[in-house]
Amino acid sequence: MPKSEEFRIELERQIARAEVRGLAFIEVISGELHRNVGGYPGPDHRMPACCSVMRAEMRGGDQIVHAPPSGQGATLRIRYQLPR
Known part of the structure; x- marks a missing residue:
């Protein structure tokens, strides 16, 4: 079961890769981030x-x-402006 720190590290990696590519922003979707870290989909997500x-x-x-209706679902999409 992933920990919050693992999500933070993967998110920082994705942002850093986008910055290296010279992008103006990156959009991150929670379901994709969770899949990259592991444990999603699954009963212990x-x-x-x-x-x-x-x-x-x-x-x-x-x-x-x-933002999904609950605010905490797999379709949460956030646009992070670059560079940080």
């Missing part, structure tokens, strides 16, 4: 923790592109 990490990493200029 940690989607609420994944979504919390994504929201906690937001800075000025970042925006939520899509």
Whole structure:
């Protein structure tokens, strides 16, 4: 079962790769992030923790592109502005 720190590390990796590529922003979807870390889909998924990490990493200029009704689902999409 992934821990919040694992989600944070993977999110930082994705952002760093996008910065190296010179992108102006990166959009991250919670379901994809969780799949990359592991444990999703599955009965012991940690989607609420994944979504919390994504929201906690937001800075000025970042925006939520899509939020599921519960706010904590696999379709949460956040656009992170680059460079950080």
